[in-house]
Amino acid sequence: AQSVTQPDIHITVSEGASLELRCNYSYGATPYLFWYVQSPGQGLQLLLKYFSGDTLVQGIKGFEAEFKRSQSSFNLRKPSVHWSDAAEYFCAVARGSNDYKLSFGAGTTVTVRA
Amino acid sequence: DSGVTQTPKHLITATGQRVTLRCSPRSGDLSVYWYQQSLDQGLQFLIQYYNGEERAKGNILERFSAQQFPDLHSELNLSSLELGDSALYFCASSVGVTGGDETQYFGPGTRLLVL
Numbered sequence: 001a002q003s004v005t006q007p008d009i010h011i012t013v014s015e016g017a018s019l020e021l022r023c024n025y026s027y028g029a030t031p032y033l034f035w036y037v038q039s040p041g042q043g044l045q046l047l048l049k050y051f052s053g054d055t056l057v058q059g060i061k062g063f064e065a066e067f068k069r070s071q072s073s074f075n076l077r078k079p080s081v082h083w084s085d086a087a088e089y090f091c092a093v094a095r096g097s098n099d100y101k102l103s104f105g106a107g108t109t110v111t112v113r114a
Numbered sequence: 115d116s117g118v119t120q121t122p123k124h125l126i127t128a129t130g131q132r133v134t135l136r137c138s139p140r141s142g143d144l145s146v147y148w149y150q151q152s153l154d155q156g157l158q159f160l161i162q163y164y165n166g167e168e169r170a171k172g173n174i175l176e177r178f179s180a181q182q183f184p185d186l187h188s189e190l191n192l193s194s195l196e197l198g199d200s201a202l203y204f205c206a207s208s209v210g211v212t213g214g215d216e217t218q219y220f221g222p223g224t225r226l227l228v229l
Contacts, residue, residue: 043221043223045220094216100208101170102149102159104156107156
């Protein structure tokens with residue numbers, strides 16, 4: 001069965017420190033990969049996506065993610081975290097090939113301390 | 115602002131009742147998706163419509179139904195509501211053209227509370 005795993009339920013990071021959120025998936029082929037962010041009481045905002053090509057993708061708000069086929073991973077990174085990055089982050093995967101419904105990980109809540 | 119609108123923002127109702135959630139996709143998008151976000155199940159895909167036709171079905175209860183109208187807006191109907199149906203319901207839309215960018219853009223959600 002297809003699955004998306006975000007191993008870290010909660011991460012606390014100091015403002016200005018780097019952040020890495022992990023995402024692993026189990027799909028047969030190279031799926032379409034996404035990271036979304038949800039601020040408290042808000043909807044889901046797309047941070048970045050990977051369909052094909054360069055395995056390092058840049059997104060909004062200074063985020064980037066790297067697709068590693070050998071590890072079935074799509075980890076999200078930010079070099080220097082701002083207090084406004086406190087939110088819940090979701091990794092999502094679509095099979096592709098006319099199947100674009102998203103399977104989501106359980107989410108990682110990021111707390112930023114001053 | 116994603117360009118996807120959902121109404122109402124909040125809905126409080128009683129068990130056994132029926133409600134309708136409405137979604138307007140981004141201009142030009144043909145596909146509409148519905149997702150449910152609950153504390154115990156997380157974010158789950160419910161159903162997808164493409165240009166008025168049902169395209170894919172996920173973990174959608176038989177008490178739930180959806181449709182997409184000729185103007186491409188979509189409605190999710192939830193009936194015989196139970197306490198466990200309390201959740202945040204998201205609509206997302208995408209272009210829907212085969213081979214195109216299938217990125218989904220999400221609306222702000224409708225928070226349903228069943229008492």
